[in-house]
Amino acid sequence: MRSLLDQGNFKYISVRLVRLLVSIMLLTFAQVANTNEPTEESHDAAVAVIEQLHTNLLEVMQAADTMSFAERYSKLEPTITESFDTPIIVKVILSRYWKNLTNQKQENFIQLFNRQTIATYASRFDSYSDEIFAIKTVEQLKKGRLLVRSEIRSKGESPVNLDYLMHNNNGNWFIISVIADGVNDLSLKRAEYSAVIKKNGFENLVTNIEKKIVEMEN
Amino acid sequence: MNRSGKIRFLPIILALLFISIASGCASTQPKDTFDNNDQLEPVNRVSFNFNETLDQYILKPIAEPYAKYTPPIYRAGITNFFDNLTYLNVVLNSFLQGKFGQGLSDATRFIVNSTLGIGGLNDIATPMGLEKHDEDLGQTLAVWGVGQGSYLVIPLSGPNTVRNTPDMVTSTVLNPFWYISNAILWPVSALNLINTRANLLEATNLRDEAAIEPYTFTREAFLQQRKYLIYDGNPPLEGYDDIFDDAEDGVSDSDTLSIE
Numbered sequence: 001m002r003s004l005l006d007q008g009n010f011k012y013i014s015v016r017l018v019r020l021l022v023s024i025m026l027l028t029f030a031q032v033a034n035t036n037e038p039t040e041e042s043h044d045a046a047v048a049v050i051e052q053l054h055t056n057l058l059e060v061m062q063a064a065d066t067m068s069f070a071e072r073y074s075k076l077e078p079t080i081t082e083s084f085d086t087p088i089i090v091k092v093i094l095s096r097y098w099k100n101l102t103n104q105k106q107e108n109f110i111q112l113f114n115r116q117t118i119a120t121y122a123s124r125f126d127s128y129s130d131e132i133f134a135i136k137t138v139e140q141l142k143k144g145r146l147l148v149r150s151e152i153r154s155k156g157e158s159p160v161n162l163d164y165l166m167h168n169n170n171g172n173w174f175i176i177s178v179i180a181d182g183v184n185d186l187s188l189k190r191a192e193y194s195a196v197i198k199k200n201g202f203e204n205l206v207t208n209i210e211k212k213i214v215e216m217e218n
Numbered sequence: 219m220n221r222s223g224k225i226r227f228l229p230i231i232l233a234l235l236f237i238s239i240a241s242g243c244a245s246t247q248p249k250d251t252f253d254n255n256d257q258l259e260p261v262n263r264v265s266f267n268f269n270e271t272l273d274q275y276i277l278k279p280i281a282e283p284y285a286k287y288t289p290p291i292y293r294a295g296i297t298n299f300f301d302n303l304t305y306l307n308v309v310l311n312s313f314l315q316g317k318f319g320q321g322l323s324d325a326t327r328f329i330v331n332s333t334l335g336i337g338g339l340n341d342i343a344t345p346m347g348l349e350k351h352d353e354d355l356g357q358t359l360a361v362w363g364v365g366q367g368s369y370l371v372i373p374l375s376g377p378n379t380v381r382n383t384p385d386m387v388t389s390t391v392l393n394p395f396w397y398i399s400n401a402i403l404w405p406v407s408a409l410n411l412i413n414t415r416a417n418l419l420e421a422t423n424l425r426d427e428a429a430i431e432p433y434t435f436t437r438e439a440f441l442q443q444r445k446y447l448i449y450d451g452n453p454p455l456e457g458y459d460d461i462f463d464d465a466e467d468g469v470s471d472s473d474t475l476s477i478e
């Protein structure tokens with residue numbers, strides 16, 4: 001015992017203790033950093049996807065007078081294609097009908113649905129009266145999904161709430177559903193498409209969507 | 219029809235009220251709005267087509283030029299006026315839902331707009347911080363735990379749910395206009411109808427642009443919007459993304475239908 005407490009040993013033990021404490025602190029810090037940072041970062045990354053989409057929409061709206069539908073479509077095409085996880089969206093929308101389709105038909109439908117999404121945005125965001133897009137909050141849902149809440153503010157009118165349901169697919173954030181003032185585009189289409197398929201079959205649904213895209217172009 | 223004529227309708231309205239409350243209580247509603255909320259679909263589709271035809275040939279052709287040629291300031295005044303008339307129903311239902319602060323604010327709003335706002339033509343309450351709320355008896359019954367009941371399309375009226383039909387009674391008897399002479403009531407009601415339709419033009423044009431199956435589109439949009447109103451714009455987040463779990467787990471096959 002005595003030898004442990006002599007000057008040299010005491011110093012040695014102190015140094016070891018300090019090192020131990022420092023490493024525990026570092027480790028704890030690192031763990032804290034580990035648990036916090038990716039979440040923060042991923043929120044930022046998810047928000048960035050929405051901001052990018054909003055920026056593009058604003059640009060298209062502001063230039064609406066000089067841009068044709070085709071020009072708005074081409075301008076929005078890359079952002080929308082990258083922001084939405086269309087394969088999972090159409091899988092959910094077609095639900096029980098999805099697995100009965102051949103791979104080729106599934107692939108074609110993903111392309112068709114993406115074209116419809118771009119055409120819808122290009123057709124709706126065709127004018128500008130000082131609207132502002134604002135992101136309000138980000139809420140964590142189960143299985144790592146996020147709900148990014150935003151609104152479009154315009155003068156003299158009550159704001160339109162736009163909520164984006166997002167999920168992470170291989171490290172990237174994608175929109176999987178858009179909810180405008182409580183109306184969820186995805187469940188709406190799910191019910192609608194199911195009704196069309198039940199009544200007139202899948203090919204009729206495809207023809208109808210093609211027709212809608214042409215109508216929006218004109 | 220004179221005032222006693224209107225009163226003659228009351229037993230019918232009350233019977234309707236009773237039936238709808240009874241059926242509202244009796245029905246158990248599935249959580250998901252997908253496929254299961256429209257037990258009366260064949261009848262509803264008939265009413266829907268009737269309303270759409272009437273709209274296409276009569277109401278919309280009047281509402282479009284009305285919207286085009288009426289100066290926005292007049293339209294805003296007319297909208298404010300009719301909104302204010304329906305506001306006693308909002309006041310009642312704010313209280314019935316236990317929102318006492320909001321109820322007081324709504325009552326003050328009604329008084330301020332009816333007096334200083336010249337019979338409701340000017341909405342001066344909103345800039346004073348007396349915000350406009352959207353409440354009705356259907357929302358109150360939902361807050362009280364009454365099930366939604368079946369989706370309904372009412373001829374000449376439009377989308378509704380069984381739970382919301384008693385509101386047709388309260389909103390009518392609480393509307394001061396119900397008690398005025400018929401000579402004024404009918405022309406002013408016609409103006410209200412045209413103005414309301416004009417205010418909906420943007421929404422219906424959007425629907426016509428987006429919908430592949432207008433009946434289902436209207437039903438889903440209406441039911442979702444109702445849910446949003448019941449929760450005052452903050453529906454619970456639980457269950458928000460459940461359909462994605464179904465897709466991932468492959469359990470979405472609730473029946474055996476396949477593509478024809």
